[in-house]
Amino acid sequence: MKFDELDAMMRVYETANDRCVEQGVYMVARIDGRSFTKLTKEKVSFEAPFDVRFRELMADTTRHLMTCGFKVTYGYSESDEISLLFDLDINVYGRKVRKYNSILAGEASAKFSLMLGELAAFDCRICELPDRKTVVDYFRWRNEDAHRNGLNAHCYWMLRNEGMAKGAAAAQIEGRTIEDKVALLASRGIDFHTLPSWQLRGTGFYWVDDEKRGYNPKEQREVVSSKRAIKTDIYLPEGEAYAQLVRGMLP
Template structure:
């Protein structure tokens, strides 16, 4: 029967991006009475769950980008010899259990997963694309719940927005007193979780002198630049160039 495991030897070659998405989160989160369209408690739990992944999963993402219930992990090195079945099961299962532990919902939460093979030259393009989706999601979410607050039915609101461009939706919100360009940065651009270098002072008794060593810690950046800007391009380039063989 071992021969029936026909997908077990499918492998991918780094670098890759592993993107996980919440499965049916909308109903589960609605029952938890989170604020709409954004709740900082949920965003914090997502970021904290990713931080747990960095520290406790045994895998080594270089950085992660999250908005709403979508997370993109960038890997320069892969565990399990790149076995797709392993990566596509371990990553979302860890995130599912981590987020469930943090939020303590009445029902389990789950993620699905996909692997995107990339090369260095298109990594920035990928994250520019996802950040554009974060902005679109931000505008549409504010508009959707604004229309619901005015008495429109859910299906009608979704249909109305489906036929509108971003500029039209932005104008709709502005006419109702909401300037989406002024909402918190993390809602518009997402959040990054990454490793940051810091120095640790020690002492070498053999040389009888102080020493400095470099360590890395996991940090959350809630005020990231636009990835298509010079600052954003530099951020991604620096992250891709950073080493990732360190103790956290």
């Protein structure tokens, strides 16, 4: 069999499950650290429940993903996950899901591992969202997830640091309402409202015009140049104000 024939015959198997996302559908990628519970507890020592160094590694990885060849409108990171909203008209790789999943997981894993100096891997999935409202709801969902996890983590580690066993600490939190957890923290003198915003709401990444003032010696005058830069926002609002922020970025 000639190579061309063999090539054509085998390609069918390779592309059998290739899907492209339809035009007009919003795409969001969620990239999540693989077995980061083990990585953050056993392989590398990070402060629990929150470590600024870990947040910065995730932030650098997010900014890398926003500038590695995909048109990204908005990035969001909480815990070991990153969500990326692509431009509605993105067309790179013909919107082939396989390409987005494999390249983004690969780029995130490579960037994070290089910075950490340890092997770290990410998975990736693509959410296909039909309209603006669902996109806003997606990011509200992750924002609320951050809030729930952050509150749980603070309660859990407060009890653990008091000497409580793992299972008992988890059982104390299980099934409790937000109000119960806030009261649990307050009973030990921790005001929930003073906890750092990024630990409860995550971090947002969006494009802004960055103006730079300079001096043009030839024309002997001050000039202002502007270029697009990523703003990293560790003070994201919540609820409707956050929905407004995301809505404002959509076409």
